[in-house]
Amino acid sequence: xxxxxxxxxxLIITIFLIAWSIIEDQNKRIYRDYENDISSFQNVNKxxxxxxxxxxxxxxxxxxxxxxxxxxxxxxxxxxLSRNMSECYKKGLLNVDKTYDEGRDISNAAxxxxxxxQNLLIESIKLSNSEIELTEDKIKTVYxxxxxxxxxxxxxxxSLK
Numbered sequence: 738x739x740x741x742x743x744x745x746x747x748l749i750i751t752i753f754l755i756a757w758s759i760i761e762d763q764n765k766r767i768y769r770d771y772e773n774d775i776s777s778f779q780n781v782n783k784x785x786x787x788x789x790x791x792x793x794x795x796x797x798x799x800x801x802x803x804x805x806x807x808x809x810x811x812x813x814x815x816x817x818l819s820r821n822m823s824e825c826y827k828k829g830l831l832n833v834d835k836t837y838d839e840g841r842d843i844s845n846a847a848x849x850x851x852x853x854x855q856n857l858l859i860e861s862i863k864l865s866n867s868e869i870e871l872t873e874d875k876i877k878t879v880y881x882x883x884x885x886x887x888x889x890x891x892x893x894x895x896s897l898k
Contacts, residue, residue: 767824771831774818775893781811782886789880796871801862808855812848819844822893833892843893847886854879 785807792800822844825831861875887894 764828764830767821767828768830771818771821771825772897774814774821775890775897778811778814778818779887779890779894781807781814782883782890785811786880786883786887789876789883793871793876793880796862801858804858805855808851808858812851815844815848815851831896833896843889847889850882850886850889854882857882 785804788800788804788807792804819842822831857875857879861872861879863870863872
């Protein structure tokens with residue numbers, strides 16, 4: 738009888754350890770995906786700010802299209818980041834508060850900023866005799882808005898292990 742109990746206990750412990758190992762591997766994968774997404778998001782935002790600075794100095798169609806393209810990539814990254822952030826929160830892997838102004842999710846706030854910036858950018862440009870004319874106050878607002886995303890995500894950038 739003691740042998741059977743010992744074997745049963747051993748099997749239960751083995752099953753528990755296997756399950757625990759699988760859960761740990763899943764958590765590591767989820768967190769690694771989050772790390773990749775937050776790093777990618779940060780890099781795209783940095784590149785976008787640099788493009789915008791160049792565009793303000795010397796406006797041209799190529800930089801304008803690159804800015805719009807990078808804003809699209811940033812939105813795609815934000816969707817993946819939001820999904821992985823939610824998974825990390827569910828698993829208890831993140832300790833950073835994901836709520837922003839009035840309890841809104843930080844991803845939603847960033848998406849709103851990017852959409853508003855895209856609209857302002859479109860409104861700020863006029864083509865005149867094959868040259869680009871900028872409405873400077875709108876371009877500066879776009880620049881400030883996109884820079885504010887860095888402030889929003891600073892705790893997340895800092896939380897990477």
